Amino acid sequence: MATVDAIHMATIQVLAAEGLALCTTTRVAERAGVSVGSLYQYYPNRRSLLAAVLGRHLDHVAVAVEQACITQRRKPIADMAHELVHAFLGAKLEHPSASKALYAVAEEHGGTILVAHAKERMQKAVASMLDTATDARFDDLNTASLLTMSAMIGPAQALLEDDASAKFADVLRAHLCTLIQAYLRAISLLVRTGKSTE
Amino acid sequence: MATVDAIHMATIQVLAAEGLALCTTTRVAERAGVSVGSLYQYYPNRRSLLAAVLGRHLDHVAVAVEQACITQRRKPIADMAHELVHAFLGAKLEHPSASKALYAVAEEHGGTILVAHAKERMQKAVASMLDTATDARFDDLNTASLLTMSAMIGPAQALLEDDASAKFADVLRAHLCTLIQAYLRAISLLVRTGKSTE
Amino acid sequence: MATVDAIHMATIQVLAAEGLALCTTTRVAERAGVSVGSLYQYYPNRRSLLAAVLGRHLDHVAVAVEQACITQRRKPIADMAHELVHAFLGAKLEHPSASKALYAVAEEHGGTILVAHAKERMQKAVASMLDTATDARFDDLNTASLLTMSAMIGPAQALLEDDASAKFADVLRAHLCTLIQAYLRAISLLVRTGKSTE
Amino acid sequence: MATVDAIHMATIQVLAAEGLALCTTTRVAERAGVSVGSLYQYYPNRRSLLAAVLGRHLDHVAVAVEQACITQRRKPIADMAHELVHAFLGAKLEHPSASKALYAVAEEHGGTILVAHAKERMQKAVASMLDTATDARFDDLNTASLLTMSAMIGPAQALLEDDASAKFADVLRAHLCTLIQAYLRAISLLVRTGKSTE
DNA sequence: CATGAATGAGTCTTCATTCAT
DNA sequence: GATGAATGAAGACTCATTCAT
Incomplete structure (x- = not known):
């Protein structure tokens, strides 16, 4: 629906421009070019609006992570x-x-729950993926995936x-890859007792 | 001052018990056992109160990190x-x-800046420490310390x-040590290609 | 019209279930199974809807009283x-x-007028009836009928x-008959000085 | 307190002048010459304000009735x-x-309860009084007092x-006395089967 | 200095009413 | 005629802040 989408976008814009405290229903409606009444036609209250926007974002990220975890099984x-960090x-x-x-x-109250759910989803996906690694084995998948995320x-x-500049971003990204790889290798070593010639 | 401290503690308590939105000046004053008027004698407005409390907390953490970084020089x-993680x-x-x-x-607006400052302080301390490592050298101290933090x-x-249980906390802590160690070792390796005689 | 009746019933139901304040046009329309727009096809505004429902109820009662008053003439x-109370x-x-x-x-404003009209109708009917009583005469029919009602x-x-239980209701009803009878007899006595030759 | 009283009076005035629906907290505060905030300092919400005003009125009436009932014992x-009606x-x-x-x-919801309580108080007072009547006895004090009230x-x-004119008011009052007297006499007669010398 | 009653701008939210489809 | 999304005025209520005592 055009109205719902407009409200959704407007919420993010106002949030970014003014902050949570000043992200009032009036301002969002104004920005979206609709009346407050319309906003309340689709969201029962301010909280649900904010929750919806947050939920959509978290879902977006979680889906990206889950998909990456599926494609990287048995790798x-x-x-x-590398793929996890990039996704x-x-x-x-x-x-x-x-x-x-x-x-x-x-x-905010409510947000915490959504975040926890998203984290859990991603952690599970990561754990499932790690369990299929071709060159490592983890005894404590739970902790491994939790720390990875x-x-x-x-x-x-x-x-x-x-x-920052895109260049710096790339450097950071590369380092994060290194960090996750190094971590996984470090804890998997503890397990892989008899890795043939190693 | 006793009053100031009482207000400080009360703020944290109310914040923890009710959340930011319900952390009103009246409630804080009530909890602290003083009048709102007194609160305003010490803080010009709600924001400054919140900023002060946040600032104190950040400073506490930053100092702990800085001290650890100093004691671990040339190690x-x-x-x-290990020390950084534990501190x-x-x-x-x-x-x-x-x-x-x-x-x-x-x-909140204002909080972001304080957090950034604290991060910077800690990053600098970490960078200075890393620069004195006895068994590694880093070409990009900035990135190394940023990622570490x-x-x-x-x-x-x-x-x-x-x-969670204290046991799980210990496991996590241990893993975090491993993670930081592994990362630092990994990126220092990239540099010391042929460190031979050093 | 089916729609009008549906709206009528819905109004009473919502009124009974939620109270006047929560008896909104939207809710009434919903309950009636029609759109708000349709409701406004039949009633120009909320007030007229409420007035119509109240009016119908008052009319129902007034008619019952008027009919009873007619059948009880010359009694x-x-x-x-007895008949008045029961009607x-x-x-x-x-x-x-x-x-x-x-x-x-x-x-509510508007309701008062309707109620006053209904009362007046009933009072007149009662007065007319009382005037034909076979065993009494009233010098102030106005007051007599007003107080009776x-x-x-x-x-x-x-x-x-x-x-309450139906039993208690019956007791009350009986007492009310007694009350009205006693009253009418009492004030008619004041007038019928000489029952003898009349 | 001056403020509380001002709000109390203002509420009644606005109620009388505009009706319940238009008796808003803003309007009451305005009329009372105070800010809305002050109103909410003394009443947690609109309902409690209305309830307080209603309660005070009901209490006033109930007290009057109770006192009259006490003074008329053994009469x-x-x-x-006569005294009951006048009180x-x-x-x-x-x-x-x-x-x-x-x-x-x-x-309104809440008002009903207060009214019920007041009615009960008065009914009890009336029942206690009737029980001491020197010239009558009632077998069902409950019903008698309920109907009287x-x-x-x-x-x-x-x-x-x-x-209406004060004159008409007096006539009505007199008739109401007659009505209550006649009723009480009528139902007490049913009981006093053999009142010896009367 | 402390107090806390008073302020009133600013929130969220509701709901009668309209009108394009 | 029917529909129901959109409107926006208006209401209840909160709370940072001030200032007379």
Whole structure:
């Protein structure tokens, strides 16, 4: 629906431009070019609007991660790390302003739950993928996937904060790949007791 | 001053108990056992109060990191990673409810700047430390320290979210050490190609 | 028209279920299974809808009273009182939820007038009836009929309030008959000085 | 408190002048010469304000009735009826506009309960009084008192409606006395089978 | 200095009403 | 005629901030 989409976009714009506190229903409606009444025709209250916008964003990222995890099954660790990092950062940075704006929403009551759900989805996907690695084995998939996901969040935020040059972004991305690869290799070593000639 | 401290504590308590939106000046004053008027004697407005509380927390963490970085100068990478992780998590988890409550404040206009400053301080401290590592050399200290710090943030958040068992916390902490160590080793390797006689 | 009736019934139902404040045009239309637009085809505004429903109810009661008054002409006081009470309560309690729900409407601007009209109609009918009593004469028919009608309203309300047992309702009804009879006899006595030669 | 009283009075005035629907918190505050904020300092919401005003009025009437009932203990029925009617009408008509205005409030959710409580209080007082009548005995005090009270409500309303001449009011009052007396005598007769020397 | 009653701009939300389809 | 999305005025309520005591 045109109205719903307009409201959705307007919410992100206002959020990015004014912040969560000033992201009022009136302002969103104004920005969307509709009346407040219309906004309430589609969302029962401010919270649900914010939740919907956050949910859509989180879903977008989660789907990207899940797909990457599926395509990288039965691949070596290095490939997995590389694709995971790129899928995650790619989705997160696709709409930088939206991503940035939504951090505040994620903190509100209700947002926390959505974020937790998304994290869980992604963690499960990562765990499933790691379990099929051709060159490593993990005894504690849970912790491995949790740390893998968690470790990407901070750098992603850093990338979002300073709209640095694309070049710096590439460097960071490369380092994050290295970081995840190194981590996975480190903890898998602990397990792979008898890796033939190693 | 007793009053100031009371207000400070009250702010954190209300923040933790009710959330940012319900953390009103009246409620804080009530909780602190003083009048709103008194609160305004010490803070010109709500924002400055919130900023002060956030600032203090960030400073606490930054100082912990800086001290760890100083004590670990001229040590091997492994020690550095270990101490850094423990100093950072230790400070962050010292008052879990406060840390959690302040995430929302960090997102507000004004909070972002404080957070950026704290990050910068810690990044610089880490960079200075890394530069003195006895068993590694880094060509891009900036990126190395940025990623090191960033990579700790996500796991710290994860630890804060679920008040999991102390056992799981220890596992996570250990993994985070491994992660940072592995990363630093990985990127230092890239540089010391033929470090031969050093 | 089916639509009009549906709206009528829906209004009473919503009124009874949600109260006057929550009896919105949208809700009524929904309940009636028609669109708001259709509702406005038949009633120019919310007020007229409410007035129509109230009016119909009042008319129902007034007609019942008027008919009873006509059938009881040239009867003794006791019969008059008995029939009047039963006609009035019968009509009022026929749809208890509707009667109860409409009290609120009667208070709104506009409702007052309708109620006044209905009262007047009934009072006139009672006065006409009383004037033909075979065993009494009244010098102030106006006051007599006014008080007769008024005195029935309170008990009717009481009967409506607590959905008491049918037994208690019967007791109340009987007492109300006694009350009206006693009153009429009392004031007619004041007049009929010399029953003898009349 | 001056502010509270001002709000109280303003509420009644607005209620009388504009009706319940237009009796908004803003308008009341305006009329009272205070800000909306002040209103909410003393009443948590509109409903509680309305309830407080209604409650005060009902209490006033109930107290008047209760006192009359106490002073008329051990008196003949005629005196009881007379004093009861005068106490009730006197209290109800003391502030006619307030009484009239509050009818609408009594219908709102919450008002009903207050009214029921007041009715109960008065009914009990009446029952206690009737039980001490020197010239009558009642087997069903409950019904007797309920009907006595109920029968006064309608006429009181009638008196409130048309601000008729004081003369007409007196006539009505006298008739109401007669009505209550006649009723009480009628139902007590049913009981006093063999009142010896009477 | 402390107090806390008073302020009123600004929120969210509802709902009678309209009108293009 | 029927529909129901869109409108926007208006209401309840909150809360940062001030200032007389």
